[in-house]
Amino acid sequence: MTTLSELVGRTVVSRSSADPLGNLRTLVIDGPRHAIVALQIGKGRKSRFVELGDLRAVGPDAIVVDDESLVHEAVGPAQEATAKGKLDVLGAAAFTSTGVALGAVTDLLLDLDRGLISSVLVGGSEFQGEAVLGFGTFALVVDVPES
Amino acid sequence: MNRPGKAGPAGSAVIAGDPGKTGGKLMPRELVRATELVGLPVLSITEGEAVADIKDVLYAPERGGVLGFTLNRRRTLGGPLKEPLALASIFAIGPDAVTVAAATALDGGASKLRGGARADAQRNVLANQVLTDTGTAIGQVADIIVAIGVVAADGGEGRSGGTYDDGRVWHAGDVVGYELEPPAKGEPPRFLPLPYTLSVSGEILMVPAGVEPYIRDELSALAPAVEAFRASLGRTAETRPADATGPVAAPPTGPPSSPTGPGPTTTTGATGTTRTWPPEER
Known part of the structure; x- marks a missing residue:
């Protein structure tokens, strides 16, 4: 990976x-x-x-x-x-779909064979690539489990 | 589950990591002051864009909750947007952003307000007097306390009796309490849980006298106080508003109602169920 x-x-x-x-x-x-x-x-x-x-x-x-x-x-x-430098995933703000700011994206694990994001690292937490819901100039949005 | 587009357990999303390392904020705090929501971005989930900022909270006390939000444009010197963001178009109200499925959620907001209410018919309760039904003044409203989280698919209309069909005491978007002005300078604010039903007049908000033991001096203590207070009301055969069992009112097809909104009324309290993704058309 x-x-x-x-x-x-x-x-x-x-x-x-x-x-x-x-x-x-x-x-x-x-x-x-x-x-x-x-x-x-x-x-x-x-x-x-x-x-x-x-x-x-x-x-x-x-x-x-x-x-x-x-x-x-x-x-x-x-x-x-x-x-234009407005869309760089490294350092992008990460939010949950429930409107919680998680911090900045520190790295991505990549599955280059399949062309997919395997996981997203945000600080000390890791989210599966499938949890990514959207990415734009404001934030990368991930799904998180509800309580 | 908070997942757009796909089925499957949301719990599979996090494969490692300690929520504590993100400040313990993976799940939103359940109750916030309405003023804390002002200025938050409206985040489009699938586009990752902030499409507006929250300008103000549209609150209808007789309906027990937030109708939606007025918005400001995001760009520098951006003015207010004409259309409000209706609660029915919101996926979640979070501590750091209000989220919508896509930017199109902002379209036609005025027509989506709950029960056909008008954005300009909201009630400003700040500085209103709170009075018990035995005639004791409790204090003046300094802020309203809003339940946050994933907004229920029914937009807050699925209540039956004192609770929702899912048995919860409130749903995201409901107003469950008031912050009261400190009784004297230098003293801490107080947090008043609201009952399921609330009598509202011009400048007075009437609550049951039994609420006083449930008043707290910290917001973090309010949620259990609301649950306990409402549970206590459940044992006292509280009256529901006459129209509370009827269907959700359709948006008006004729001339809009009075800009002052509905008259004195009561409302049912409400807490958040999970909304399916993508959000159902409402």
């Missing part, structure tokens, strides 16, 4: 040209599906994105894509917000 904090900063490389395309900044997440949608490469408005399905491999030292043509500018609201 890979953690997001381990992936951040890892170099993305084109297999066809062997050119480094940039470093992974963060992930674009679909909250209700608790799924990993894309990777942000580089930071700021010049950052680019690659869809998770277009990755060839995630190795211990580099993330490989077949060709640079698979890397594109921000597409859609989520990627655009990510490019």
